[in-house]
Amino acid sequence: MTEHLHRTALTRPTALESMERCRELVDPALRRTVHGLHRDVRDVAAYAFGWCDLDGTARAAGGGKGLRPALALLTAEAVGGRPEAAVPGAVAVELVHVFSLLHDDIMDGDEQRRHRETAWKAFGVGRALLAGDALLALALAALTENVGHLPPNAVTAATALLADTLVELVNGQAADAAFELRPWTGPRAVTVHEYTGMAAGKTGALLGCAAGLGALLAGAPAPTVAAMTRMGRDLGTAFQAVDDLLGIWGDPAVTGKPVFNDLRRRKKTLPLIHALSAGALGQEIAELLDRPLDTADAEWTLHRTAALIRKADGDTQTAAQARRDLDRAVAALGTVTTHPGAASDLVALAEFVADRRH
Amino acid sequence: MTEHLHRTALTRPTALESMERCRELVDPALRRTVHGLHRDVRDVAAYAFGWCDLDGTARAAGGGKGLRPALALLTAEAVGGRPEAAVPGAVAVELVHVFSLLHDDIMDGDEQRRHRETAWKAFGVGRALLAGDALLALALAALTENVGHLPPNAVTAATALLADTLVELVNGQAADAAFELRPWTGPRAVTVHEYTGMAAGKTGALLGCAAGLGALLAGAPAPTVAAMTRMGRDLGTAFQAVDDLLGIWGDPAVTGKPVFNDLRRRKKTLPLIHALSAGALGQEIAELLDRPLDTADAEWTLHRTAALIRKADGDTQTAAQARRDLDRAVAALGTVTTHPGAASDLVALAEFVADRRH
Numbered sequence: 001m002t003e004h005l006h007r008t009a010l011t012r013p014t015a016l017e018s019m020e021r022c023r024e025l026v027d028p029a030l031r032r033t034v035h036g037l038h039r040d041v042r043d044v045a046a047y048a049f050g051w052c053d054l055d056g057t058a059r060a061a062g063g064g065k066g067l068r069p070a071l072a073l074l075t076a077e078a079v080g081g082r083p084e085a086a087v088p089g090a091v092a093v094e095l096v097h098v099f100s101l102l103h104d105d106i107m108d109g110d111e112q113r114r115h116r117e118t119a120w121k122a123f124g125v126g127r128a129l130l131a132g133d134a135l136l137a138l139a140l141a142a143l144t145e146n147v148g149h150l151p152p153n154a155v156t157a158a159t160a161l162l163a164d165t166l167v168e169l170v171n172g173q174a175a176d177a178a179f180e181l182r183p184w185t186g187p188r189a190v191t192v193h194e195y196t197g198m199a200a201g202k203t204g205a206l207l208g209c210a211a212g213l214g215a216l217l218a219g220a221p222a223p224t225v226a227a228m229t230r231m232g233r234d235l236g237t238a239f240q241a242v243d244d245l246l247g248i249w250g251d252p253a254v255t256g257k258p259v260f261n262d263l264r265r266r267k268k269t270l271p272l273i274h275a276l277s278a279g280a281l282g283q284e285i286a287e288l289l290d291r292p293l294d295t296a297d298a299e300w301t302l303h304r305t306a307a308l309i310r311k312a313d314g315d316t317q318t319a320a321q322a323r324r325d326l327d328r329a330v331a332a333l334g335t336v337t338t339h340p341g342a343a344s345d346l347v348a349l350a351e352f353v354a355d356r357r358h
Numbered sequence: 359m360t361e362h363l364h365r366t367a368l369t370r371p372t373a374l375e376s377m378e379r380c381r382e383l384v385d386p387a388l389r390r391t392v393h394g395l396h397r398d399v400r401d402v403a404a405y406a407f408g409w410c411d412l413d414g415t416a417r418a419a420g421g422g423k424g425l426r427p428a429l430a431l432l433t434a435e436a437v438g439g440r441p442e443a444a445v446p447g448a449v450a451v452e453l454v455h456v457f458s459l460l461h462d463d464i465m466d467g468d469e470q471r472r473h474r475e476t477a478w479k480a481f482g483v484g485r486a487l488l489a490g491d492a493l494l495a496l497a498l499a500a501l502t503e504n505v506g507h508l509p510p511n512a513v514t515a516a517t518a519l520l521a522d523t524l525v526e527l528v529n530g531q532a533a534d535a536a537f538e539l540r541p542w543t544g545p546r547a548v549t550v551h552e553y554t555g556m557a558a559g560k561t562g563a564l565l566g567c568a569a570g571l572g573a574l575l576a577g578a579p580a581p582t583v584a585a586m587t588r589m590g591r592d593l594g595t596a597f598q599a600v601d602d603l604l605g606i607w608g609d610p611a612v613t614g615k616p617v618f619n620d621l622r623r624r625k626k627t628l629p630l631i632h633a634l635s636a637g638a639l640g641q642e643i644a645e646l647l648d649r650p651l652d653t654a655d656a657e658w659t660l661h662r663t664a665a666l667i668r669k670a671d672g673d674t675q676t677a678a679q680a681r682r683d684l685d686r687a688v689a690a691l692g693t694v695t696t697h698p699g700a701a702s703d704l705v706a707l708a709e710f711v712a713d714r715r716h
Contacts (some may be wrong), residue, residue: 038533
């Protein structure tokens with residue numbers, strides 16, 4: 001089945017084409033939802049979505065890739081539904097995604113995102129915080145309004161999935177923040193296992209929710225919804241692993257972030273955690289990480305650290321982990337999808353996640 | 359009917375006794391819900407609920423009055439249900455209440471609440487923000503878990519009510535913040551009408567949600583749920599008006615805030631908005647409000663401002679508005695409650711809201 005999906009994919013739209021098609025279906029509903037907000041939070045939200053610049057000028061192409069909404073719509077198609085059925089779910093997950101970016105940037109003190117000032121930097125902490133809250137409220141509203149055609153227990157299941165996802169998201173975010181206080185090496189160092197649990201919450205839960213809602217809103221039976229939720233979660237942890245590789249080795253011109261950004265920020269990412277556990281090499285890396293970055297040889301230190309992580313196979317182990325999660329996701333698709341053609345669009349999206357450059 | 363309720367109330371428990379009884383029913387569920395969070399956010403939540411001090415020591419009597427959970431439970435009883443049925447709703451509204459306190463204190467930069475440091479001051483902005491998000495996520499979870507005994511469309515109606523409430527809450531908060539930038543007097547001054555709309559969102563919506571969820575979870579029909587929601591909203595705007603009076607004239611020993619606190623903060627509260635519209639007196643007040651507060655005569659200025667607000671009937675007009683909203687709430691109770699005895703506990707709670715000293 002998986003082989004068949006791969007072959008079919010050659011004649012199907014690319015992941016970018018699928019995401020663009022989904023965006024055209026979801027964008028009007030998303031904008032309508034945000035429009036009802038008080039102007040002061042709506043402006044922040046429009047900026048965060050990339051719909052406009054700081055001065056309010058509309059932007060032609062903005063915002064993120066729309067991976068989560070696309071995942072919801074393509075999953076709906078893969079179980080034999082119409083993509084329109086999944087639009088409330090797509091709207092909800094995209095709102096939650098931008099909510100989490102708004103609040104994460106405040107928590108992390110990040111001043112740049114997608115080559116622009118972050119919202120808190122541009123509008124102040126208070127307005128960015130409130131705009132995040134607004135998007136979270138709207139996410140719930142998206143799943144309780146305009147769903148009158150659905151059986152009530154589908155609506156209940158959808159809001160329950162969203163609730164579980166939000167709790168996981170927050171717990172994952174808290175775990176990620178708590179990792180910052182842990183030592184690089186030794187018995188209290190962050191393990192790969194702990195990291196994987198954190199990433200499942202921080203990133204996996206929302207992609208799982210996107211796929212699960214897509215299946216649910218398309219009317220799929222509960223076991224299919226559960227399988228699609230797991231599929232999305234695997235895709236999410238693969239996504240996070242690739243994100244971690246890009247956080248160190250991504251091209252600044254493409255990612256919009258400085259080279260070695262996650263090393264500068266001393267982020268405990270997967271390549272680093274793998275490398276730190278590699279005996280003497282790990283110890284050497286830990287010593288480099290303890291050096292201050294305000295000296296003349298800081299760039300050399302970062303280069304050297306990145307090179308040692310590679311030497312300790314931190315990058316290849318991370319890539320292998322991403323590939324394993326991705327393969328599991330694609331295999332799951334082969335067992336539960338009823339519409340192979342539509343499912344191959346999902347596979348293309350999954351492959352895009354693993355191969356992306358930003 | 360109303361007269362009857364008032365008479366019955368003499369032999370019924372006081373509002374404080376009712377709140378204590380409700381707290382005993384809700385507290386275990388609330389603590390269980392919060393317990394599942396990551397330790398780093400759970401600790402902040404426990405502090406914000408007043409369950410423990412900064413060092414983790416348990417506090418005997420802490421936290422707020424529990425008005426919102428009590429409103430949910432007493433409403434359930436007033437429509438003939440058991441209070442236990444409303445516990446998920448009580449948990450949800452109390453979680454939303456503490457979420458809003460956590461985030462509001464960050465937005466307003468407030469450093470003290472209930473005689474203690476605010477959570478962001480004690481734990482940092484990042485952890486307080488994330489704890490707020492966590493409580494909001496749990497509020498939704500409270501309404502989608504442990505409600506298997508309810509018909510699915512009751513669960514759907516409950517989550518829809520919560521969603522609408524959250525959107526109103528955020529819009530009310532945004533409107534309140536936007537008022538800060540408006541002039542004291544003239545055509546662009548904040549009107550009583552605008553203020554009332556803001557208070558309906560910021561405070562009315564959540565009390566309406568508490569009463570509405572109480573009725574809904576007790577199995578009341580839709581018109582009763584709607585009437586109880588409106589009743590709670592009226593109670594909420596009365597509550598806000600009394601809060602505004604206490605914000606200026608409340609006893610610091612009781613409120614835990616400095617005397618004339620809202621005048622110091624230049625908050626556009628209802629007594630002030632009423633007074634500012636009073637011709638020459640309003641102009642005199644506006645001029646006092648423009649004086650800097652870092653001078654030796656600052657306390658005199660505040661005293662004088664407060665006295666002029668009284669002279670312009672800002673306090674009596676506010677009290678009258680609170681009384682009108684309260685009377686409307688009590689009258690509504692008379693028309694929809696099926697259990698007069700239980701309803702009289704609600705009336706006692708309503709009267710407590712209007713007569714409270716903190």
